[in-house]
Amino acid sequence: MAAAAVVPGDVLLLAEGDIVPADADLTEASALLVDESMLTGESVPVDKDVTAAAGLSAGTVVVRGRAVAIVTATGSGSALGRIAASLHPRPRATPLQRRLAGLGRVLALVTVALCVVVFVLGLARGQAPEAMAVTAISLAVAAVPESLPAVVTLALAIGARRMAARRAVVRRLPAVETLGSVTVLATDKTGTLTEGRMVVERLWAPGWEAAVTGTGYRPEGEVLVEPPDGRDQARALLRVAALCNDASLRPPQPGEDGQWAALGDPTEAALLVAAAKAGLDPAVLAELAPRVDELPFDSLRKRMTTVHRTPAGWLEVCLKGAPEAVLDTALVDDDAGTLSRAAEHAARLATDGYRVLAVAYALRDRPGAAVESGLRLLGLAALSDPPKPAAEATLAACRRAGITPVLITGDHPATARAIAERVGLLERGSATGRVATGPDLAAGLVPDLTAVRVFARTDPRQKLDIVEAWRAAGAVTAMTGDGVNDGPALRHADIGVAMGRRGTEVARQAADLVLADDELATLVSAVEEGRRVYDNIRRFLLYAMSGGAAEILVMLLGPLFGLALPLRAGQILWINLLTHGLTGVAVGAEPVSAQAMRRPPRAPHEHVLGAGLWQGVLALGAVVTAVSLTAALWAEAAGRPWQSVLFLALLVAQLGVVLGLRERLFTRANPFLPAAVLASAGLAVAALYLPLLQDVLQTVPLSWTDTGAAATAGLAAFGAARLGARGLILPARRKD
Known part of the structure; x- marks a missing residue:
């Protein structure tokens, strides 16, 4: 019956295989077993009777039995509807979004303040207000890592693609980075x-016990009996468990990755699988000993009994159920000592987390009124949903x-x-x-x-x-x-x-x-990918902000060393384009650190420049400033074109930094970064030798000596990044 066709007060008649269309209270129930996994996620169906306080929930499935119920709630009023209504969108920002928003505010304030200082100092030195205004604005543009959104988006997108390759589908892109923050x-x-599938793991009877190998519902594995002479008794136990059974197994279907499926009660399906592992075919067993009568399982009796006719005309009584319902002298003729040992062993198995069933059997020559009496205990079966x-x-x-x-x-x-x-x-x-x-x-x-x-x-x-x-x-x-x-x-x-x-x-x-x-292991891989994303964002910030700091320091300190206007506005913007453009974006594709999953996650409220990164920005910025100004001062003292030398040295030094910050310098995992560095270096040389760019940027060609001085600045910056600042990107490794 469709959910839309019922209203509160309607009477539902439910049988095996029916989907419960609405929340309902039971008025009648016969051997009712309900699969609530859709609602609860638990693999074992639940016994229901008229005393059940929870009743039936919409969307659950009747696995066995029959019931009459009265509808109490439908649609949004049902348990399913209330859960759906609680799934409102989350307005809160992710940790990364909060960190970057805070960083943006700090950068804006610091950049504006420093640019005002540069503008005022330029005016004090007699520079034209128009020229200093353009220079200050250009410096502001260069100081702010404007390619950060592109880097973040690229890093997240690459992370999402890599996760998808590992079978983790990202539904919200910012979640990629948040995974790296998980504590x-x-x-x-x-x-x-x-596994989400019940399996028989152990069998026990007085005198022998067995371990059952294999996982899932695939009928492959062994029944390892100790001592070996108990093998026939183990097969007898599993034969009875397979006969006293209403489940069936479905072979793999196309598109199901070779997985066998259980039709009916998962516990009974697990017993069929164990019987198959012992060399028994449930279909052949049912054909040789057809069922002629049964007493179905219910929550009061806690056992199920079936009667089968053998080819010789005998009647076999097969019984399985909870140990407390089977290990009773009214049902089983075994001596009190045997039943006591079985009860104690069943209690130990239950303490170990197993679901325990007792199995009993009798052979009769004619029908009798007292079917459940005079039986012989065959043993215990311990089932679990194994890790x-x-x-x-x-x-x-x-x-x-x-x-x-x-x-x-x-x-x-x-x-x-x-x-x-x-x-x-x-x-x-x-x-x-x-x-x-x-x-x-x-x-x-x-x-x-x-x-x-x-x-x-x-x-x-x-x-x-x-x-x-x-x-x-x-x-x-x-x-x-x-x-x-x-x-x-x-x-x-x-x-x-x-x-x-x-x-x-x-x-x-x-x-x-x-x-x-x-697979939970897939989630761990996703966490590793999230840490890669955040590490690359920190790597880019260290690279880009140290370069921006160096450009500001060059403009502030250059005049103190006699370099009146260290860089022109066009040169600042060209440096910014080459360092923050393709090169900066390529940083977002750097591979994951080998130590990413051997260190603790960053503190939830840690600033994106925390853990020493802002000190690294200042230190690297100071190094790039020092080596660039040194090259320029050497050129100025030698009568060389010092401004063009400074332009090239500052640009090459920043490219040296980005290479030095790589964890593995010669890795092939990200060929885009070295390619971007080469392209940027080529465009830097073009700015010195192409007439059109010379006119726009006001540069002049450099000699090999001048170029060597600029290259030396790049090598020095590379060494500083390689030796000193690279470790600031990754927090300290956890000690095992």
């Missing part, structure tokens, strides 16, 4: 840290990079703790790492949310509260999610990250970044 990664469990192979290494990489990972899940606390221990979020076997639950948060029992690393049984509002608590503490947060209920937290985090394969449309629309492969 806290709030991740969900299902499908992000884990992805790369999850632990990915979180370790986050910690090396100074990023704090936090797990937020709606799953059971024991499951959350088990996964957290397996991926290294909590120390294995330690009681010190706290797992806070949603009820704890609701009761106010967690005074400091930023002190907890694992949260379980959380609702959408609490996810948002956790993100806001970290942001209030000054952290830059990244939040991953795939369900509709993750939308508000994705929207309010500094970076919202949605899963591309299993994520809902609501989650993807709320996110800044979509991981097309659902």
